[in-house]
Amino acid sequence: MTRTYPRRARLAFGLATGVAAQLAAVGLLLASAWLIVRAAEQPPVLYLMVAIVSVRFFGISRSVLRYVERLATHDVALADAVERRVETYVDLDRAAPGGLGDLRRGDLVSRVVADVARLQDRLLRLRLPWWVGLAATLVVVAVVAAIDLRSGFVIAAGVLVCGTALRRVVSSVGARRSGRAEAQGRLSAEVAASAVASRELVAFGAAGQAGAKARTATDDAESAQSGGASVAGLGSAIVLTIAGATVAVLAAWSSGPDPVLIGVVLLAPIALIEPWDGWSEAERLRPEVTAAGERLAALAALPNPVSDPADPRPLPESYDLVVDAAVVGWDGPVTAPVSFKVAEGDAVAVTGPSGVGKSTLAYALLRLLPTWTGTVLLGGTPTTELAASDVRRRIGYLGQDDVVFDTSVRENLRIADPQADDDRLRDALASAGLLAAVDAMPRGLDTPVGEHGGRLSGGERQRLCLARLLLADHRVLVLDEPTEHLDAPTAEALMDDVLALAGPGGRSLVVVTHSPSVLARFDTVVALSRVDP
Numbered sequence: 408m409t410r411t412y413p414r415r416a417r418l419a420f421g422l423a424t425g426v427a428a429q430l431a432a433v434g435l436l437l438a439s440a441w442l443i444v445r446a447a448e449q450p451p452v453l454y455l456m457v458a459i460v461s462v463r464f465f466g467i468s469r470s471v472l473r474y475v476e477r478l479a480t481h482d483v484a485l486a487d488a489v490e491r492r493v494e495t496y497v498d499l500d501r502a503a504p505g506g507l508g509d510l511r512r513g514d515l516v517s518r519v520v521a522d523v524a525r526l527q528d529r530l531l532r533l534r535l536p537w538w539v540g541l542a543a544t545l546v547v548v549a550v551v552a553a554i555d556l557r558s559g560f561v562i563a564a565g566v567l568v569c570g571t572a573l574r575r576v577v578s579s580v581g582a583r584r585s586g587r588a589e590a591q592g593r594l595s596a597e598v599a600a601s602a603v604a605s606r607e608l609v610a611f612g613a614a615g616q617a618g619a620k621a622r623t624a625t626d627d628a629e630s631a632q633s634g635g636a637s638v639a640g641l642g643s644a645i646v647l648t649i650a651g652a653t654v655a656v657l658a659a660w661s662s663g664p665d666p667v668l669i670g671v672v673l674l675a676p677i678a679l680i681e682p683w684d685g686w687s688e689a690e691r692l693r694p695e696v697t698a699a700g701e702r703l704a705a706l707a708a709l710p711n712p713v714s715d716p717a718d719p720r721p722l723p724e725s726y727d728l729v730v731d732a733a734v735v736g737w738d739g740p741v742t743a744p745v746s747f748k749v750a751e752g753d754a755v756a757v758t759g760p761s762g763v764g765k766s767t768l769a770y771a772l773l774r775l776l777p778t779w780t781g782t783v784l785l786g787g788t789p790t791t792e793l794a795a796s797d798v799r800r801r802i803g804y805l806g807q808d809d810v811v812f813d814t815s816v817r818e819n820l821r822i823a824d825p826q827a828d829d830d831r832l833r834d835a836l837a838s839a840g841l842l843a844a845v846d847a848m849p850r851g852l853d854t855p856v857g858e859h860g861g862r863l864s865g866g867e868r869q870r871l872c873l874a875r876l877l878l879a880d881h882r883v884l885v886l887d888e889p890t891e892h893l894d895a896p897t898a899e900a901l902m903d904d905v906l907a908l909a910g911p912g913g914r915s916l917v918v919v920t921h922s923p924s925v926l927a928r929f930d931t932v933v934a935l936s937r938v939d940p
């Protein structure tokens with residue numbers, strides 16, 4: 408049975424092995440220095456045995472300890488990153504779509520992927536090098552002070568000057584030259600936008616403009632990267648200069664009982680170059696890690712368009728839907744107050760001119776957006792008193808351009824219910840009027856649908872999305888322009904299948920449309936109008 412230790416304990420263990428590895432590195436250099444100086448005096452070889460064994464011991468233990476340290480600390484950092492990634496998805500889930508404001512898709516991807524990865528460095532490449540380096544440095548200062556007190560003070564002064572210079576100079580120069588995360592975010596946003604719109608850009612002859620924008624973003628990202636490299640160079644220069652100066656001062660000042668030990672003292676600052684390099688790298692990364700933390704904090708601080716009540720009421724069994732004088736909108740009210748009722752199994756159409764707020768009303772029914780005034784009641788309970796996730800369990804949504812994933816028919820359907828067996832998938836496909844077409848495909852449910860469902864016709868794509876919605880077992884279906892992009896006979900056939908879902912004991916339907924032929928099929932039509940300016 409594997410035993411899992413608490414994260415703090417694993418971190419403490421990683422820290423201890425890191426310090427031990429660093430001390431082994433210092434010990435290796437100092438023992439080697441002692442060995443070389445002492446060997447020059449050509450003593451009997453037995454006098455050298457301890458040093459020879461120490462060199463071997465430090466050399467081997469350094470590698471082993473470093474390996475163990477990496478295992479322990481990376482394990483902790485990766486576990487942190489997994490949690491942070493999930494938190495970031497939760498933040499996005501909470502804020503979307505109403506709270507995302509002007510954030511671009513590519514930039515969001517960059518934040519979730521690159522910034523979360525960068526934050527791992529806070530522990531691995533920022534805090535640990537400082538802690539490990541400080542502990543190792545203190546031990547070296549104590550050892551040297553025990554050999555020669557004055558030399559101990561000189562090295563302590565070197566440590567102080569080096570640490571302060573790195574902390575002040577490298578991180579502040581780095582902060583001025585960084586912006587790598589932002590530049591990377593802009594580059595991702597440009598590339599994502601161009602990739603999504605590639606067909607249109609080529610068709611309108613605008614590929615050159617998009618290319619130029621992407622090139623500018625690439626140049627920015629590159630110059631941010633080379634700025635980072637020059638900051639790294641500055642850090643190395645500081646470390647080497649201070650280590651060299653410390654050796655020079657020690658050479659001029661050191662005095663001690665044993666010239667062999669003085670050789671060890673002189674090499675001590677050289678042994679400290681490795682931990683100081685760790686500090687230098689940490690300070691180079693500090694602005695980027697801070698920026699990544701701020702960008703993720705900005706996601707966490709996105710407005711919460713709908714908040715759950717402190718004590719949500721249980722989801723009612725009834726799925727009667729009542730919209731009572733509801734006004735919906737994004738940054739302000741868009742629609743005039745609208746009222747209608749959709750009893751269980753009823754079908755209602757919502758219409759109105761383009762931009763009047765039909766899709767916005769659909770989002771409000773699902774509690775993705777709040778209503779400005781008025782109420783939406785589900786089974787007699789205002790949806791504001793229910794958990795938003797419960798509302799979305801009862802009410803499902805089919806948008807105009809729902810995402811179809813580049814995988815098989817089966818996997819596209821299973822997103823709605825990962826446990827669904829083939830019989831359930833086939834039932835859903837039959838209800839959505841797609842079963843015959845899928846059976847006719849060479850690989851049936853395993854047929855790949857291509858990027859954005861590109862291997863399916865527009866009607867098949869829409870039916871696939873409908874089948875997916877049906878699998879999720881919502882009782883109220885909000886269908887936003889379900890026949891958009893379809894020719895008249897296909898639209899007619901799809902509406903036959905959609906309307907067959909309603910009826911006593913069946914699903915309730917709210918169909919958003921401005922298609923006259925679709926509207927003609929409904930007894931109840933709700934006309935939306937804009938709010939008075």
Ligand SMILES: Nc1ncnc2c1ncn2[C@@H]1O[C@H](COP(=O)(O)OP(=O)(O)OP(=O)(O)O)[C@@H](O)[C@H]1O
Nearest residue numbers: 504737738741759760761762763764765766767768
């Ligand atoms: N993400 C958004 N952020 C801010 N405002 C938005 C957003 N999406 C839509 N709007 C605005 O809300 C208003 C209503 O848009 P909505 O998409 O609901 O209209 P619609 O009636 O569904 O239009 P259409 O028939 O053309 O699809 C519009 O003025 C639109 O600019």
